[in-house]
Amino acid sequence: MAEENVARGSVLFTGYRSLGVYSNHIPHVVRYHKKHKEFYLVTSVGKSFLTYNVNKLGQVAVSNALPEPISCLAADRMLVFAAHSNLLKAFARNKEVVHTYQGHEAEIHLVQPFGDHVISVDTSNVLMIWDIKSEEEYLQLTFDKTNFAISAIMHPSTYLNKILLGSQQGSLQLWNIKSNKLLYTFQGWGSGVTVLQQAPAVDVVAIGLTCGKIIIHNIKFDETLMTFQQDWGPITSLSFRTDGHPILAAGSPLGHIGLWDLEEKKLMNQMREAHSTAIAGLTFVHGEPLLITNAADNAIRVWIFDGPGGQGRLLRFRMGHSAPPTFIRHHGADGKQILSAGQDGTLQSFSTVHDRYSKSLGHGSVDKAKSKKVGLRCLSLRLPPITLFASEEARQSDWDGIVACHQQSLSCTTWNYVKCTMGAHKLKPPDLKNSKTLEIYATASDITSCGNFTVIGLSNGSVDVYNIQSGIHRGHYGKEKAHGGPIRGVVVDGLNQVTITAGSDKLIKFWKFKTKELIQTTSLSVPPTAVLLHRESAMLAVALDDFTLNIFDIETRRLVRRFQGHNGRVNDMTFSPDGRWLLTASMDCTIKVWDLPSGCLIDCFLLDSAVVSLTLSPTGDFLATAHVDDLGIYLWSNKSLFSLISLRPLPADFEPTVVMLPGGADEMEVEETVVEVENTNEDIMEYESPEQLGEKLVTLSLLPESRWKNLLNLDIIKQRNKPKEPPKVPKSAPFFIPTLPGLVPRFASDAQGDTSQSKIVNLGVLEQKSxxxxxxxxxxxxxxxxxxxxxxxxxxxxxxxxxxxxxxxxxxxxxxxxxxxxxxxxxxxxxxxxxxxxxxxxxxxxxxxxxxxxxxxxxxxxxxxxxxxxxxxxxxxxxxxxxxxxxxxxxxxxxx
Structure with a gap:
């Protein structure tokens, strides 16, 4: 039984895809598709890579995942090359591995396609050249790390069979790989080479150095044409504009981009803070005034140079959290938008339909007016990251519909989803407005279903009510404080009748929402961790510090279910739309599904990293999860909506198996998982209802009502349906063949002459028994x-x-x-x-x-x-x- 359970994985959910992950520190690759006549952008996102069309930045493909994170990317006209550890693999159609090149003993960090060959360099300074189709090793070169540690590689245009290598020591070497000869050594400029980039002019190469210098060098005559000095640290990437403007773009570790005029030999413009982290890669699209940039801040940006002064403006972008998300919730009844708060301080909305519907609500600011003048990049004006929030779409078109609590902050901010910005109010109790103490902060919040009020709990035990439209304080619960310790959760029922608060003093209190009167107090054995209310079914889930779960019916205010089985702190909970299932995520890295009517655990699966927040869509089709130290939000499909699922209680000794995140398993693992799921489906027998459930129960037939309901009134129905006049004989066909009477005209056959027209009744027919x-x-x-x-x-x-x-x-x-x-x-x-x-x-x-x-x-x-x-x-x-x-x-x- 245990082996069968381990083999099946999750019964209810299967991995679908990830959201909010667009780029990492690996430089992107731009390739041109001749048949489509379109440029495509390839970015790495860990173990797989994504392909976008440059025209709209729409995601067109996701590659099969590799066993380890990708260390470098490259592409030619047909294939995408991705290296992981000491292996190099070639992908066709942006998805499938078609070639694998084995031979390196150290991690590969440089890859360069070269006609029918591909060149790879590992960290032990071994350069290998492979035949792409046959996967055979063509040439291997080993360099001495102390004299020439390869740091950059490039194929100069029109230089047949030649490659240019840059080193950490600063020197450059030009090699003929066909004859395996060193043709020339460039002495360098006393600083390590970071980037080599071919200029639009033949024989000219741009060289980026660790000291911040950019050298424009003619490698044919070994002459330096011009030198630029950048003050932002080492050069991380270089790209030449090719649409008629002699401009060179250079990236820096601070996220700034410098634009250098090659005719006047000076800095033309600066694009400061284009990214919040080091520029990983930048590329001018060939023949177009478009610059593509990516960085480790999980953003892809396309800049267009169409204004005066040569300043680039942001044309389109794809941006996710630059630090892991900590709290996610579905927004809206259609389940197509997921609100996410991250450690980077931003509040973002991700669309499950298409990335173009995703949007960022930005950072919270201490002074909104001042931040507009100075800019939100000023760290001193930023609010701490959002720890949790509550949203309601009922009045979001009229005023703010989101209330957020910030880390160690007393003030709660409002946010406007429609305008995609922070709202006008900072909600704070009147008696603490002048207090600057950091000991009191907001710990819980909820919005009423009407969208007019918000209830906020504080760490000192106070619970306050505010009007969202005006931001006015409307009272608080309790004479002085609602609880004797920090508030762990507040919820309001769907009719604004009852407010429920949970505190660390082991008490759950029920209050009248309007009059603030205490209705009932319920004691718990241990302090609660969090609470969650399903308003439609009036079920309140309370997670306790001993890792157990209590379910209360707020109508009767009684405990109706108790679940235990987690071995770590319960991080988050979510109900199914119909209120039958409770899904919980714990620090033990498991997700468990509890069936409330039966009181049983019906599904459990294990993940590589703990889930910090999860939410099930209002339509029940997708489960979204956010994980520890992970920038992405992962979607899981609910299999019960499109296939037969046998829900059986899991045994007490059930041991869950590890389920890979969507896009986190390699191709072989996916195939094996599919086989296992198919085998388990064979064991599931479809339940056939017996003809009668019990002897004491009355069973109805499956006959339609028309068969039996009108039997007593049949004579009345016949009388009512009796025609007022006899049916008319249809007209004859327009030629000599006679027709038979009836609703459908039929031709009379020769057999009509044999038909008896006698009016004598055949009594033999009446005497026959039915x-x-x-x-x-x-x-x-x-x-x-x-x-x-x-x-x-x-x-x-x-x-x-x-x-x-x-x-x-x-x-x-x-x-x-x-x-x-x-x-x-x-x-x-x-x-x-x-x-x-x-x-x-x-x-x-x-x-x-x-x-x-x-x-x-x-x-x-x-x-x-x-x-x-x-x-x-x-x-x-x-x-x-x-x-x-x-x-x-x-x-x-x-x-x-």
């Missing part, structure tokens, strides 16, 4: 009425009426057959199956033959036998109906 009649006769002796019951259930209302009329002796029937019919009704009532059909057949039978039955002792005796079963069944149903109506009336009166 199949139902014969089956009733046989059932009287066998005492098994399943066959005639099946036959009559397949008949329509008119056929049933005809069969029951023909049971009387005057229509060719007999008393014995009528007795057999009553016995069939008796068996239906005894087994309590097809209850409504039995009632309809019996009612019609009595309506047709009541006078005849009263004159026959045998039928009267049979009727008296049916009567007790009928009364007993109906009395049981009537009792259940009355009980249900009583409970319903009580619930209505309680709500009123």
């Amino acid at each position: 199949a139902f009649f014969v089956q009733l006769e046989e059932a009287l002796t066998r005492q098994n009425y399943s066959v005639p019951l099946k036959t009559i259930k397949e008949m329509g209302p008119s056929s049933v009426d005809t069969e029951l009329r023909n049971l009387a002796p005057e229509n060719g029937g007999s008393v014995e057959v009528m007795q057999s019919f009553l016995k069939m009704i008796q068996s239906m009532l005894d087994t309590k199956k097809d209850f409504e059909v039995a009632q309809a057949y019996l009612a019609l039978f009595l309506k047709l033959h009541l006078k005849f039955i009263s004159s026959e002792p045998i039928l009267l005796e049979e009727i008296n036998a049916v009567l007790p079963s009928l009364e007993e069944t109906w009395l049981n149903l009537q009792t259940l109906f009355n009980q249900s109506l009583c409970v319903l009336n009580y619930m209505k009166s309680a709500l009123l």
Whole structure:
């Protein structure tokens, strides 16, 4: 049993994709697709790389993941080369590994495609040249690290079979790789080489140095044409503009970009703080005034140079958190937007549909007016990172709809989702407005479902209410404080009737929202960690410091469920939209799904890193998770929406297996996982409901109402549907062949002459017994009425009426057959199956033959036998109906 559970992974969720991850410290690659006539951008995001079209920065492909993080990227016309550890792999169609090059003993850090070959250099200073198609080693060169440690590589344009190598010592070497000869050594400029870049002019190369110098050098004559000095540290990347403007762009470790005019030999412009971290790569798109930049701050930016002065302006970008997200929640009822607060201090919204719908709400600022003048880059004006927030879209078009608590900050900020900016108010208790102490700070917040009020809990035990539109303080709970310790959670029900607060003093308190009166206090065994309310079902989940979970019904204010099984602090919780499941994430790196109606654990899976926050979409289709020290938000598909899932309680000794993050498993691992899931699906047997659940339960038939509901009124229906005038004979066809009367015109055949037109009634047809009649006769002796019951259930209302009329002796029937019919009704009532059909057949039978039955002792005796079963069944149903109506009336009166 344990082995079967380990093999299956997660029953309910499967990895879909990641959000909010766009770039890391690896320089990007730009390649041109001749068939599409479009430029594509390739960026590394750990173990895989992403491909974007430069035109719209739309993501077009995600590669299969490698076993280890990518160390460098390169690309030619057909393939993308990615190195990890000591292996180099070539990807086709931006996704699949088609070639693997093995031979390096150290980590590869430089890759250069070179015609039909690819060059790779590892950290032990070994250069290897590979034949791309055959994967064979063409040449291997080993350099002495003390004299020439390779730090840059380039193929000069028009230089056949030649490569230029730069070293950490500052010297350069030009090699002919076909003859394996060193052609020339450039002495260098006394500083290590970081970048080599081909200029649009032949024989000219731009060389970036660790001292910040940029050397424009002619390698044919070994002459330096010009030198620039950058004051921001080593040169991280270089690129020449190729649309007719002699401009060189240079990147720096501070995130600044310098633009150098090559004609006037001076600094033309600066793009300060283009990124918040070192510029990893920058590339001018060939023949266009577009500059693409990427950095380790998880951002890709495209700048356009179309204004006066040569200053680049931001054209389009893809930007995620530059530090790991700490709190995520779905925003809106459609489940297509995820709000995320990160350690970088920003609040962002990621779209699950397309990246173009994602947006950033920016940093929080201490003084909004001053920050507009100075700029949000001023660190002294920034607020601390957001620890948690609450959002509501009901009035977000009118005023702010998000309230956020900041790390060790007393003030809570409001944010406007529509305007994508921080709001106008900083919510702070009036008696603490002049206080500058850091000992009191906001710990919990919630917004009412109407979007008008917010409730904020503080570390000193106070709980305050504010109006979001005006920011006015509307009161607080308790005489002085609501709790005797820090507030661990506050929630408001869906009707603004009850406010629930949880404190570290081991108490949960229920308050009237409007009057602030205390309704009830519930004690806990240990302090709570966090609370979560599902407003539709009125279920309150409370995570405790002993890693257990308590579920309260806020209508009755009683404990209804208790779950235990986590081995670490519960970081976050989320309910399914229908309130049946509670999903919890813990520091033990597991995600568990608890079924509230049954009180059982139905799913559990283990992850490589702990989940710090999770949220299930309002539509129930995607689960989103944020992890420790991870910039991405990962989406998991809910398999129960599109496939058969057998939900069974997990045993107490269940050991979860590790599930890889979306995009975090290599191709082989994905294939094996699919096989395992398929094998487990074979073991899941589809549940087939029995014909009857219990002997005491009444079971209805599956017949449509038209088959039995109108049996008593069949004569009225026939009378109403009787035509007022006889049907007209359709016109003959427009040629000599006569037609037959009917709704559909048909040609008369030669056989018409043989058809008997006699008006004499054939009595032999009337004397023939029906199949139902014969089956009733046989059932009287066998005492098994399943066959005639099946036959009559397949008949329509008119056929049933005809069969029951023909049971009387005057229509060719007999008393014995009528007795057999009553016995069939008796068996239906005894087994309590097809209850409504039995009632309809019996009612019609009595309506047709009541006078005849009263004159026959045998039928009267049979009727008296049916009567007790009928009364007993109906009395049981009537009792259940009355009980249900009583409970319903009580619930209505309680709500009123």
